[in-house]
Amino acid sequence: MTGTTTDRTGPRTRAPGRYPPPSVPGIIPMSLRTAHFVVPGGIDDPATPSGGNAYDRRITLDLPGFGWRVRQHPVHGTWPRPGERARAELARTLRGLPDGAVVLLDGLVACGVPEIVVPETRRLRPAVLVHLPLGDETGTGTAAAAALDAREREVLRAVPAVVATSDWAVRRLVAHHGLDPGRVHAAPPGADIAPLAPGTDGVSRLLCVAAVTPRKGQHRLVEALATVTDLPWECECVGALTPDPAYTARLRDLIGRHGLADRVRLTGPRGGAGLDTRYACADLTVLASSAETYGMAVTEALARGIPVLATDVGGVPEAVGRAPGGGVPGILVPPEDPAALATALRDWLGEPEARRRLKAAARARRAALAGWATTARALAGVLDRLPGEPRRAA
Incomplete structure (x- = not known):
């Protein structure tokens, strides 16, 4: 985890019973x-x-x-x-x-x-x-x-x-x-339980929350998206652009070469209300990492009832987890495999029943996340x- 990938500035909704009773503001007990x-x-x-x-x-x-x-x-x-x-x-x-x-x-x-x-x-x-x-x-x-x-x-x-x-x-x-x-x-x-994300149209708004680095795999996501241009979608990549400037430049070039500049946006880091707004508009969160110890972007999405499409690496399956009824709130694909990612994207964009199951599982998983x-x-x-x-x- 250096991992991950998101900024949690600003307040979040706290689920009842998940936190110890607050002490008097500004006073730290001497017993600590x-x-x-x-x-x-x-x-x-x-x-x-x-x-x-x-x-x-x-x-x-x-x-x-x-x-x-x-x-x-x-x-x-x-x-x-x-x-x-x-x-x-x-x-x-x-x-x-x-x-x-x-x-x-x-x-x-x-x-x-x-x-x-x-x-x-x-x-x-x-x-x-x-x-x-x-x-x-x-x-x-x-x-x-x-x-x-x-x-x-x-x-x-x-x-x-x-x-x-x-x-x-x-x-x-x-x-x-x-x-x-x-x-x-x-x-x-x-994870802090947040309001359910209304999404955009329930299908087409894709969100990737991750620093723009080779490990986060945005180039694989772009390669996959380039194969589903016949379907309606937009993808916003939210995350720091400065950790690896050379990689960011190559990624911009790749987006341009595939003619995706009007559909894939690199918007830089966002936190607090700015990040909340991006999640609120998202229909699906995508993470194409080659290595993750957990994947906080996954649980941030699930905390809003947003299904995820992610690579099956490290601790990501733990973060995705299962809903109490056994449903899986996401799709896991092999890492370093843009073709598998593209197939999963096409399934999401083209299969209404699959989307319904994933959304139901994501909302059920939301209620069961640990605080x-x-x-x-x-x-x-x-x-x-x-x-x-x-x-x-x-």
Whole structure:
């Protein structure tokens, strides 16, 4: 998850019973313990929304309901490959924490710098939150990627607890890095139930919410859409355009070469009311990623009763899930397969009965989604169980 892909600025509707009773505004009970949370700088920047940033912001708000006051420590840098200034800032931040402090580190910051993080495990009580394994974000097959993968392994083996954002990610981290399964825990993202999306005409308005990067696979979506131009549809791609400018340029060129400039729009990042408006108009949400630990854009769509068409990768099937009656609220297709994506799009656009079933399942799944309180409760449980004393050097 670095994953994902959406910005959750602004309020959302909270389902009754999903959150602990609020405390007096502005007052934090003295009984709360403190967790120091090391996060990437720019976590609140609306120009660079991501699922990881949204997750970090939300658990910061919700952990106090489960006994943990959170003190954020943003560290700016080109994570997971920071420059010297960022490395020095992270080292200063960790050195400045008191002995025995509980520290939650975002894996994007922590996993690429074992020489900074691992020595601090001898005096701190750290847990690492992995939104997306580094190899899934950066790819494999090069010496640089292998080195980064080895650095992540060193960090995750050194800390007493690792938190992943899906059951699939737990299994992957345990198997790939040889971790003790008892130290790796799942805390999947929650979802805030939102008003049902009215859509446009029930069929033709497609929405892709994802940063424009090769991993999110917008080029495969464009290739698929190019084969169904005989049917009526429009597709809006909402997400940051700056993480990989070269890829964004190639994607624009691909859209132009297929003559889709009037039907596929890259509108950049949107948050709060702007993102809500896009979801309200959507008839189907599409995600063509090659790797996802969960897929927060999936549950954001389902929280509005919008069916999804997504690639069958990582934790996406967990996010799609099933409605209480057993119906599947989405279509899963193989990754890296524009032809399969095109077939699914044609089925959606041309089969009214299939659309009816998917919409009914999406609305039923909406009512059964877990809230963010479930996420915060799981994460608080991990912090509660951290060893009472840090590992000491021999």
